[in-house]
Amino acid sequence: MNSDTRPTNTVTGLHRVDLNLLPLLAALLEHRSVTRAAQAVGLTQPAMSNALQRLRRTLGDELLVRVGRHYVLTTRACALAGPVNLILETATNQVLTPPTFDPATSDRTFRIAATSATALPVLPALSATLALSAPGVRLQLEPPESFMALTRADGTADVTLLPDTVPTTLPRERLYHEDWVVVADANNERIGATLTVDDLARLPHVVFEWEGGWVGAQQALAQLIPDLVVQCVVFEFLMIPPMVRGTPMIALLQRRLAQRLAAQNGLRVMESPIPLPSLDIDLVWNPRTAGDPGRKWLRKQLMRAVH
Structure with missing residues (x-):
């Protein structure tokens, strides 16, 4: 490092300066009069005169000098007008003013980490809402692995x-x-008016498997029927309807998903003859970004989309 170059510490320098003087300096620079500046900020004239003296000592410049019957700005004061106003505007708009979010004019992209099966009951209704009230807002569905990114500062999922x-x-x-x-094919003649436990035991199944594991409902079914006939294994719930269609196979499927996909796949939706553990879906977010008004709005719209 050059011996003539000394590191600067902005915080160390600022702590010796009364930043409350900045609005008073702005008023003095604008009105070029102690009296009018005092009136503008609601101070007495002696208080403003005292502030001017403090500013002169701090900045090492007279700032206002009398020429005849009027005060004029020094060269240094003229140069300070723009930076001082910028500092005050920045502090007001970006520091002191709470952030806002206007969905009608926003062009933000919100990223939702979820599986297709989890998102399908929610995103169509959310998309319809956005088309009406937030036409510039975009949604981006990310793989569920992006959930882990929520805990990192550089995470992308909202x-x-x-x-x-x-x-x-x-x-x-x-x-x-x-x-x-x-769910079963609508023309599956091996099933009567209602589904029975015997039907579950003798009919072949399509099951969802992820990383070698089954969901709780499928595990409960396998415990009741140890010799469950598994004819097809898929890694995506959305693959179940087309795999079942036109076959004697049956499968467990989330109710919302089944109701949405049954008609287009020619499926029959039936109640299980045995109780199965439910699967509840939660909305999860990072507390670091909880106060962001845009993300608050997104969470509210997601809640509305399923009610």
Whole structure:
């Protein structure tokens, strides 16, 4: 380092300066009169005169000098007008003023980490809302692995839709309750008017498997029927309806998902003859960004989309 170059410490320098003088300096520079500046900021004339003396000592300049019957700004004072106003405007608009969010004019992109099956019951209704009230806002669905990014400062996900069975220390709120139904091809003649436990045991199944594991409902079914006939395994719930269609296979599927996909896949939706553990979906976010008005708005719209 050059011996003539000395590091500066802005905080150390500022703590010796009374920043309350800045608005008074701005008034003096604008009105070029102690009396009018005092009136503008609501001070007495002696108080403003005292402030001017303090400013002169701090800045090492007269700032206002009398020429005839009037005061004029010194060269230094003229140069200070722009920077002082910028400092005060920045402090007012970016520091002291709470952030706002206007969905009607915003062009923000919100990123939601979720599986397709978890997001499908929510995002269509949310998209319809955005089209009407927030046409410039965009949604970006990210893989559920982005949930982990919520805990990092550089994370991209704004919120995640997380099953209640997945633990987290982050704030969470119940988004929607999900239970399970059984889907089968509408023309499956092996099933009568109602589904029976015997049907579950003798018919082949499509099951969802992720990283070698089954969801709680499928585990409960396998415990009741140890010799469950598994004919097809998928890693995505949205693959179940087309795999079941036109076959004798049946499958467990989330009720909301089944109701949305049954008609287009020619499926019959039936109640399970045995009780199955439910699957509740939570809305999870990082407390570091909880106060952001845009993310607050997003969470509110997600809650509305399922009620």
